[in-house]
Amino acid sequence: MLNFIDLPLGLQYFFISCFGAIFGSFANVIILRLPEGKSVVRPASHCPKCKAKIKWSQNIPIVSWIFLKGKCSVCKNSISFRYPLVEIIMTVGFCALFWLHGWNFYLLEHLILYFGLVTVSFIDLDHMIIPDSFSLGGILIGLLGSLLNPGRTFLQSLGGILMGGGFLWAVAYFYYIWRKKEGMGGGDIKLLAWIGAVLGWKAIPFVILSSSLTGSIVGLLVSVRSKEGMASVIPFGPYLAFGAILYIFLGENTMNWYFGFFLPGL
Numbered sequence: 001m002l003n004f005i006d007l008p009l010g011l012q013y014f015f016i017s018c019f020g021a022i023f024g025s026f027a028n029v030i031i032l033r034l035p036e037g038k039s040v041v042r043p044a045s046h047c048p049k050c051k052a053k054i055k056w057s058q059n060i061p062i063v064s065w066i067f068l069k070g071k072c073s074v075c076k077n078s079i080s081f082r083y084p085l086v087e088i089i090m091t092v093g094f095c096a097l098f099w100l101h102g103w104n105f106y107l108l109e110h111l112i113l114y115f116g117l118v119t120v121s122f123i124d125l126d127h128m129i130i131p132d133s134f135s136l137g138g139i140l141i142g143l144l145g146s147l148l149n150p151g152r153t154f155l156q157s158l159g160g161i162l163m164g165g166g167f168l169w170a171v172a173y174f175y176y177i178w179r180k181k182e183g184m185g186g187g188d189i190k191l192l193a194w195i196g197a198v199l200g201w202k203a204i205p206f207v208i209l210s211s212s213l214t215g216s217i218v219g220l221l222v223s224v225r226s227k228e229g230m231a232s233v234i235p236f237g238p239y240l241a242f243g244a245i246l247y248i249f250l251g252e253n254t255m256n257w258y259f260g261f262f263l264p265g266l
């Protein structure tokens, strides 16, 4: 049997890219249909405006959008740049994770996490919700992964759920006591619990700090440009997702060193 690892590295990256683009295309379908309660399998892809069915040859991720110059081949209405953008984000991320991990269990776990985080980020931007099917499903997959991946422990995963979910729950609770209105949704609490389940409790401080920081910077830029100011509600999910991805690429070694220094043996 042909062994994938024996293929030339360029060809391995080519296959990972295709894999990423296909999952990006699937993410687009989920982002569009899941919040509306529609099936993500049927009907087949169609133009959102004229409802014309999209031929398979015109449904190739990224490539088709470029060849069609961003227009439906039937009604010539423009097709949002969001579709190829999500496919590009997924392709680049899948390649970067392969570059980081090579073939191991972390690659599988982080591909699943990355796919989920990108998908729920766009759903959160559109609808201000994070579907439970992703966050609660992600928590289960994270716990299961900690039992299967020899590099992680169940306690790190469980600790991540409690620390991530617990911290944001406390923030939401005290904000409610203080301002008498809800500031943080339950979706964000479950999202950070999911991130903790997959990345472990050591990731949580880094994810909270980096997401608050990027959230504040973007929030300030937006409030300068819009009249509503900081009071305008910005979904926090995409920042948490960004913080988690940043942790995978930058934070993990730093945090392991940090905790190893101050809390050796944990």
Ligand SMILES: [Zn+2]
Pocket (backbone or CB within 6 Å): 047, 048, 049, 050, 051, 052, 072, 073, 074, 075, 076, 077
């Ligand atoms: Zn059309």
